[in-house]
Amino acid sequence: MRVLASDIAEHIGAEISLSGWVHRIRDMGKITFVVLRDRSGMAQLVYQTDSMPQLGLEYVIGVSGRVVANERSPGGAELEASVTDVLSVADQELPFPINRDPSECSLEMILDNRILSLRNPKLRSIFELQSSILGCVSNYMHAQEFCEMKTSKLIGSGTEGGTGLFTVDYFDRKVFLAQSPQFYKQAMISTGLERVFEISHAYRAEKHDTPRHLNEYVSFDVEMAFIESELDLIKFEQGVLADLFERLSAGESEILALWGASVPDPESVGRIPVLSCDEVKKIVSAASGHPVYDITPEAERLICDWAEGQYGISACFINDWPRRSRPFYTHPKSNRTTMSFDLIFRGLEITTGGRRINDYRMLKEALPRFGLTEAGLGEYPKIFKYGCPPHGGFAIGIERLTQKILGLTNVKEASPFPRDRKRVSP
């Protein structure tokens, strides 16, 4: 029966089997230590050097033997290897130093060798944490009676205009890859589902290559009916994040420690300040000593530093964005401002959301302001023409959230196979 590497100390004195990858080999003369890596962690194997099978780094083996206590071994035990079965040999010209500290490697090198660099336990752990994020938020949403949906990513026309869309050859016509499920999540709440969420890929054909952007990312989208303003959405998102942080703190402490990271105290999420765009500009102007006219990346960092000092959490909800800076479907708050918000977390925008226009006449009146026509929106206006409740929603970028939880420098590190202008492989 196979035992996982992290569990061998529970089997001292017993004959067991381990399976995994050869992570490190140290020839000590009469004996040789082999560190075996599996999904749970590492275990040390002890071989008599003269009777040892031919092994190399990254060989996949099954190995049987007796577990003995050894306080100098990782986990306090090691396996005296008796029978070794080589399941797969590995070319020894490894193009990536799998068993070394990845901070020695550039991001280019890590991504160019992605199939091997993901074998590094620290780099791999990013996606173990991301898996927990996906599982936690999905669980939370189902428990809150949200309906999980999977909507089409192939759209006949762009709701938010044609810029930034990738084109797909679809039989004898052109379609686009969806930038967000905005249209569909509004359609679904209007069907009477009232509360929907989706975790799927979204696409942005933006040419800039920054540490904040991916051309393909995973978007956690939420939409809910019968709200009054963006403040209902902010409150809901606080619930999502508090639950997530609580679960990660309890369940993923090892990965957090590996990265020297921690999640905010769940209780502190309720203290995240909600400030209008104008208030943020004032605070950031004062903090930076020069007037700030826009919520720039620098302003996002400064307001989080300020919130950390004032409220003990490096995050800020910014609401009351100007109409001109938000999409046409955003519900106005005044003639100039909207019921919209962003969440800035540890200096980076991880959420955009807001109440949407649900009144058909209000929507029609808003369109000319944005240079749009009802006909140009395809089926979208039908959502509102036949009765649609007050509603709104938001989206969280899963890679950005992962990045900011672990303190990664570049969002690409948080995508297993990131896509940018130049990178489409592996």
Added chain:
Amino acid sequence: MRVLASDIAEHIGAEISLSGWVHRIRDMGKITFVVLRDRSGMAQLVYQTDSMPQLGLEYVIGVSGRVVANERSPGGAELEASVTDVLSVADQELPFPINRDPSECSLEMILDNRILSLRNPKLRSIFELQSSILGCVSNYMHAQEFCEMKTSKLIGSGTEGGTGLFTVDYFDRKVFLAQSPQFYKQAMISTGLERVFEISHAYRAEKHDTPRHLNEYVSFDVEMAFIESELDLIKFEQGVLADLFERLSAGESEILALWGASVPDPESVGRIPVLSCDEVKKIVSAASGHPVYDITPEAERLICDWAEGQYGISACFINDWPRRSRPFYTHPKSNRTTMSFDLIFRGLEITTGGRRINDYRMLKEALPRFGLTEAGLGEYPKIFKYGCPPHGGFAIGIERLTQKILGLTNVKEASPFPRDRKRVSP
């Protein structure tokens, strides 16, 4: 405080508020009955006709009043409406009969009017059930220590050849929409994650338009290391399905009843026969009275009928597929056959899977048989060159599973916004 329609009988005698859509209006002379629909179900409102506000079908309203018992009302109670707030008016030229039995409508009519037809509670319930399926399988996989991953759908080259791929204009080059995460799930298990799953969209540029096919579908993909043969995968899939059927049976009995459907007894999943291709052909030949040379859709139906009679469940695992009918990466069992399987459920293939070749030399030797070269496979061979454990996996089509659980005629009914050769909207 808002009460959901399905809960009003718990509030008899109390003043409450409901919110939802006007589903039906019946003017009885002095009084008028209005059926209100919300995400939980329906509730009856009673108005004095002469003091009733102007309402129409699909208006969205908030309504307050006193709950009174009435055994002729749905749920045994109704609301004597006092204050009504119209939240959204609806055009009364409804292009789809939302409050009628959808079996009166053609599939074309349902899909052409998707934004409205999803308001029909029976049609909407398909996606409430699908949401439960998504939540249940995700929960199960996380509990089984599988890592949930989200891999790129934009691929530089097609692992399984260039046919059946949609082309995307990606900046100054062409890429393809992934047909499956096959490449990535094998890469991820080889990193040491060992057990991965993904629930994401997959794309097939196939021209045929049948009740079994979608050009964009949701694929639940599983891959696991350290297996011996496809029998390990079959056993694992039985665990997934038994858990799913148990949860749906307990949690979604209302939707199942609405469709006159039921899930198989979870205990019966362990009895699903595992038959080789050759055995299935023999059984189907005998059952149909004519020789059967291929596992055609008719054969899939007949073998399920046979299994229903023999084992009490309309399902069959078919293994030992010929090498020529499976992809190049399928692990051989003999010179002629492979360690592969399909699951046929209620007459339809809902799963394809198998053990994969994990040995680099075996892979290289297999390629010429399929007219492939190592160079033509891009980064794929790197997964095996540097040590890869024995592994395999399978995929379940979420729409097909939904279809077969509810007994829907066409798989398009189980996609909220299906894509076929002609349909890219809404």
